[in-house]
Amino acid sequence: MLLKLTGGTVYDPAHGIDGQVMDIYVRDGRIVDRPREGERIDQEYDLTGKVVMAGAIDMHTHIGGGKVNIARTLLPEDHRGDPVDHTELTRAGCGHVAPSTLTTGYRYAEMGYTAGFEPAVLPLNARQAHLEMGDTPIIDKGGYVMLGNDDLFLRMLAAQKDQNAINDYVAWIIHATQAMGIKVVNAGGISAFKFNQRMLDLDEKNAYYQVTPRQVLKTLARAVYELGVPHPLHVHGNNLGVPGNVETTLNTIAGVEGYPLHLTHIQFHSYGTEGDRKFSSGAARIAEAINRNKHVSADVGQILFGQTVTASGDNMSQFRNAGHAHPDKWICMDIECDAGCGVVPFKYKDQNFVNALQWAIGLEIFLLVEDPWRIFLTTDHPNGAPFTSYPHLIRLLMDKTFRNEIFSRIHPDAQKMSTLASIDREYSLYEIAIMTRAGAARLVGLHDRGHLGVGAAADITVYTDDPDREKMFAKPDYVFKDGELVVRNGKVVKVTWGATHAVKPEFDRGIEKEIAKYFDTYHTVKMDHVKVTEQHIAEDGRNHVIVQACKGRRERTA
Amino acid sequence: MDDFAQASAVENVTCPFCGLLCDDLTVERDTAGALRVGKNGCSRSITFFERGTPPLLPRLGGEDASLQDAIAGAAEFLRRAHHPLIAGLGTEVQGMRAVTSLADKLGATIDHMHSKGFMRNLLVVQNSGWLTTTLTEVRNRVDLLVIIGTDVVSLLPRFFERVVWNRDSLFGQDTAQREIVYLGGQNIDTTAGIAPDGRKPEVLPCEPERLPEVAAALRALVAGKKLAATEIAGIATTALEKLAERLKTARYSVFTWSARAMDFPHAELTVQNITETIKILNQTTRSSGLPLGGNDGDVSINQVSAWISGYPVRTSYGSGHPEYDPYHFSTDRLIDRGEADVLVWISTFDPGRIPPATNLPTIVLGHPGMKFDQEPDIFIPVGVPGMDHRGVLFRMDGVVALPIDRLRSSTLPSLGEVLAAIEQAL
Ligand code: SF4
Numbered sequence: 004m005l006l007k008l009t010g011g012t013v014y015d016p017a018h019g020i021d022g023q024v025m026d027i028y029v030r031d032g033r034i035v036d037r038p039r040e041g042e043r044i045d046q047e048y049d050l051t052g053k054v055v056m057a058g059a060i061d062m063h064t065h066i067g068g069g070k071v072n073i074a075r076t077l078l079p080e081d082h083r084g085d086p087v088d089h090t091e092l093t094r095a096g097c098g099h100v101a102p103s104t105l106t107t108g109y110r111y112a113e114m115g116y117t118a119g120f121e122p123a124v125l126p127l128n129a130r131q132a133h134l135e136m137g138d139t140p141i142i143d144k145g146g147y148v149m150l151g152n153d154d155l156f157l158r159m160l161a162a163q164k165d166q167n168a169i170n171d172y173v174a175w176i177i178h179a180t181q182a183m184g185i186k187v188v189n190a191g192g193i194s195a196f197k198f199n200q201r202m203l204d205l206d207e208k209n210a211y212y213q214v215t216p217r218q219v220l221k222t223l224a225r226a227v228y229e230l231g232v233p234h235p236l237h238v239h240g241n242n243l244g245v246p247g248n249v250e251t252t253l254n255t256i257a258g259v260e261g262y263p264l265h266l267t268h269i270q271f272h273s274y275g276t277e278g279d280r281k282f283s284s285g286a287a288r289i290a291e292a293i294n295r296n297k298h299v300s301a302d303v304g305q306i307l308f309g310q311t312v313t314a315s316g317d318n319m320s321q322f323r324n325a326g327h328a329h330p331d332k333w334i335c336m337d338i339e340c341d342a343g344c345g346v347v348p349f350k351y352k353d354q355n356f357v358n359a360l361q362w363a364i365g366l367e368i369f370l371l372v373e374d375p376w377r378i379f380l381t382t383d384h385p386n387g388a389p390f391t392s393y394p395h396l397i398r399l400l401m402d403k404t405f406r407n408e409i410f411s412r413i414h415p416d417a418q419k420m421s422t423l424a425s426i427d428r429e430y431s432l433y434e435i436a437i438m439t440r441a442g443a444a445r446l447v448g449l450h451d452r453g454h455l456g457v458g459a460a461a462d463i464t465v466y467t468d469d470p471d472r473e474k475m476f477a478k479p480d481y482v483f484k485d486g487e488l489v490v491r492n493g494k495v496v497k498v499t500w501g502a503t504h505a506v507k508p509e510f511d512r513g514i515e516k517e518i519a520k521y522f523d524t525y526h527t528v529k530m531d532h533v534k535v536t537e538q539h540i541a542e543d544g545r546n547h548v549i550v551q552a553c554k555g556r557r558e559r560t561a
Numbered sequence: 562m563d564d565f566a567q568a569s570a571v572e573n574v575t576c577p578f579c580g581l582l583c584d585d586l587t588v589e590r591d592t593a594g595a596l597r598v599g600k601n602g603c604s605r606s607i608t609f610f611e612r613g614t615p616p617l618l619p620r621l622g623g624e625d626a627s628l629q630d631a632i633a634g635a636a637e638f639l640r641r642a643h644h645p646l647i648a649g650l651g652t653e654v655q656g657m658r659a660v661t662s663l664a665d666k667l668g669a670t671i672d673h674m675h676s677k678g679f680m681r682n683l684l685v686v687q688n689s690g691w692l693t694t695t696l697t698e699v700r701n702r703v704d705l706l707v708i709i710g711t712d713v714v715s716l717l718p719r720f721f722e723r724v725v726w727n728r729d730s731l732f733g734q735d736t737a738q739r740e741i742v743y744l745g746g747q748n749i750d751t752t753a754g755i756a757p758d759g760r761k762p763e764v765l766p767c768e769p770e771r772l773p774e775v776a777a778a779l780r781a782l783v784a785g786k787k788l789a790a791t792e793i794a795g796i797a798t799t800a801l802e803k804l805a806e807r808l809k810t811a812r813y814s815v816f817t818w819s820a821r822a823m824d825f826p827h828a829e830l831t832v833q834n835i836t837e838t839i840k841i842l843n844q845t846t847r848s849s850g851l852p853l854g855g856n857d858g859d860v861s862i863n864q865v866s867a868w869i870s871g872y873p874v875r876t877s878y879g880s881g882h883p884e885y886d887p888y889h890f891s892t893d894r895l896i897d898r899g900e901a902d903v904l905v906w907i908s909t910f911d912p913g914r915i916p917p918a919t920n921l922p923t924i925v926l927g928h929p930g931m932k933f934d935q936e937p938d939i940f941i942p943v944g945v946p947g948m949d950h951r952g953v954l955f956r957m958d959g960v961v962a963l964p965i966d967r968l969r970s971s972t973l974p975s976l977g978e979v980l981a982a983i984e985q986a987l
């Protein structure tokens with residue numbers, strides 16, 4: 004099967020292509036150079052005047068696993084506002100803040116996205132995360148598995164175990180949960196909450212293990228690096244949402260001694276304490292730190308006004324913020340001496356000073372970070388806003404007039420506390436293609452996605468160039484997934500099932516003896532039953548695991 | 562690949578027969594395929610694993626029929642139906658995925674056999690939320706366990722062995738010193754709560770239907786209010802005051818209850834008094850809920866339903882999209898009011914869970930050992946998940962999902978296979 008996509012204007016930053024008119028050939032789901040001698044073109048799409056990019060990749064979106072399903076169960080009233088009927092082709096479900104898995108897949112594809120990564124897979128809940136992702140159609144999936152609050156890791160750290168032993172455990176967890184990377188959420192803090200600590204700053208000790216978040220972060224960042232896992236340690240910082248947490252974030256950046264670090268939903272961690280209300284923007288300082296520290300990347304976690312639900316592993320913070328729940332109901336959970344979760348529905352209001360400033364802080368960060376390869380477009384779905392608001396967010400970045408118009412309507416005191424209106428930058432299509440495609444693929448470690456070079460998977464999105472960027476990005480003309488046309492004019496025309504990406508760093512399997520004994524003695528499941536295998540993932544008859552390469556285990560660095 | 566014709570002893574088997582999902586059983590198989598629980602069983606697992614399953618044909622109108630004919634017959638009933646009800650739902654994750662697919666196609670309503678109890682908890686979740694914990698946390702942290710209106714063990718036989726009287730724990734606790742309080746209920750067997758050193762649990766009994774008063778009183782006391790009454794439903798107020806004090810000084814108390822056992826009107830308000838008590842306690846110390854459940858796949862099927870549709874069960878696909886109504890879409894109500902016109906009843910774990918008496922055309926997909934008072938129009942025996950085929954189950958806490966394995970050769974199709982075939986035949 005050979006496709007020809009003819010005459011589109013191509014944005015492919017991985018190859019430095021910035022709006023060049025060219026043809027793309029696709030054979031059996033992969034991009035090829037040109038047809039073979041005498042090879043027939045089975046289908047041709049005339050893309051003259053259209054914008055062509057690789058399929059978009061959401062590198063941080065809560066689409067599957069325990070807390071997402073709790074959010075769904077918690078909010079029937081929200082689903083009722085967005086019922087989704089079944090059609091000849093697609094199944095019924097619901098949308099808005101915590102959509103059903105089926106609707107999630109359809110809607111991502113209909114926005115031109117072809118992959119999404121669940122950033123908070125708990126080791127003991129990984130099977131559920133993969134089950135849900137397996138029921139998410141069309142797009143590719145993957146997850147970052149959470150460490151740093153699990154008893155075994157903290158115990159190893161407290162016992163000052165050799166870094167190599169830690170690396171083996173980290174690698175074992177990645178294998179056992181079919182993950183793409185490691186995430187740490189409120190390092191040591193979720194565990195500390197179980198010992199009734201209510202805050203944990205970077206250099207504060209967990210009451211039981213006597214280790215600090217700084218130690219957790221450094222050790223895990225180093226483990227990820229030494230294992231050759233392409234995705235840097237994915238960090239949800241300590242003190243989420245706390246005024247003044249900009250200091251914690253800056254210290255976190257400085258605290259990992261140059262190991263690669265990805266700071267997630269950094270907007271929620273960029274707050275100062277200036278002004279009458281003791282709440283101010285730390286965006287400029289954060290952006291400056293990112294600009295200066297080349298080993299650091301971040302996604303924004305932009306908030307947008309309206310109803311949403313916050314779903315997080317950070318039950319320490321969620322419990323602290325539960326008083327703001329809207330509607331007034333919330334769930335917190337301690338989980339398996341391994342992790343936690345907290346789900347708090349929330350409504351961001353443009354006439355609320357704090358919310359309005361949060362909105363501005365997120366945009367300031369987007370616009371002040373200079374390198375689009377190291378800043379990523381997220382709303383931390385659904386924590387800042389549901390993913391379906393991405394086209395609106397893209398317009399905010401690309402259209403200064405539109406942005407300033409909204410800015411002029413938010414809470415006036417928030418306007419006074421923000422420099423947003425003085426920032427002239429508008430993102431270009433090329434830069435959007437970097438942050439949502441080429442950069443995201445590179446960051447996650449998807450070697451054959453996010454670009455349109457020969458050999459890449461043919462995940463391709465075609466848009467009509469429209470000065471209204473929201474309209475443009477909401478409704479692509481065509482979306483191809485692995486070379487198959489899955490969306491036409493913003494509607495699903497074919498349902499495929501995508502695949503699950505994982506990495507398999509090398510490690511010494513001898514570690515299993517210790518882990519097995521630990522599970523036998525203290526847990527309520529056997530080590531072997533924790534493991535999610537490739538066969539388990541394929542068991543639904545349509546999903547499978549794609550293994551992305553690690554660059555190879557590095558020798559100990561110090 | 563296992564050779565199921567060989568006799569063998571399978572270790573570390575995961576038991577699918579209650580919400581604890583113990584995964585440490587040894588199950589022996591003889592050459593005839595009969596199973597015997599060796600190590601780590603309980604009376605319930607022995608009954609369920611060792612129950613013989615005679616090779617059994619489907620039945621159409623009470624007569625033996627081929628699987629093909631039974632599937633065609635079921636499809637015919639369902640094609641003609643306007644409001645099919647798929648209930649029982651005693652199945653695991655993969656079976657439930659097939660249920661939701663068929664329900665979507667048919668515009669059916671789905672409900673579970675244990676929803677009556679499950680909904681009491683769910684109404685609280687959807688009204689005010691809660692704070693809960695999971696089994697491994699309990700095993701390693703609980704210092705005060707308050708058991709409300711249930712003996713726990715008739716639902717979850719190995720509960721105390723697995724998570725209360727475990728010898729080793731992670732944080733230096735002397736687990737034998739754990740305090741157990743049975744609050745409410747009458748004539749409850751509290752022997753499982755006796756500590757390894759013979760120390761007896763505290764028992765504060767009351768008539769089951771007076772539990773609402775007791776739960777409300779405890780909440781008030783924990784909130785710092787004074788009660789004028791000297792006793793609540795036969796329990797001395799001073800005893801409740803003492804309990805409230807202990808809860809405040811405990812480091813990690815856990816409340817557990819069986820919503821199924823709270824069989825009185827508006828029991829959800831009693832659940833809510835418990836969960837709000839927990840919220841108050843967490844202002845100064847740690848405390849968590851551990852609602853009991855997980856039997857017959859109730860936790861599993863609600864999880865699947867929630868991710869597939871956004872809603873737990875008592876959901877109807879009748880209008881083309883899922884609609885959820887915890888009152889209107891109950892099995893009893895739909896049958897009593899004649900709103901359903903075909904009943905599909907599913908119970909793959911327990912042959913004792915037969916469909917409610919009804920005049921509706923009834924299709925049963927279930928355990929081959931099922932015995933009916935009223936022969937259904939169609940009966941298709943299906944395999945038992947975790948014995949005859951693989952599957953996935955969620956534990957009572959809704960967090961840990963474990964694979965359940967095939968243990969013997971079987972000619973029975975899985976529920977998922979039968980449902981997919983019915984969907985095909987529509
Ligand atoms: S307690 Fe439950 S899960 Fe454990 S062996 Fe008995 S029936 Fe099976």
Ligand SMILES: [Zn+2]
Pocket residue numbers: 063065122267268383386
């Ligand atoms: Zn997140």
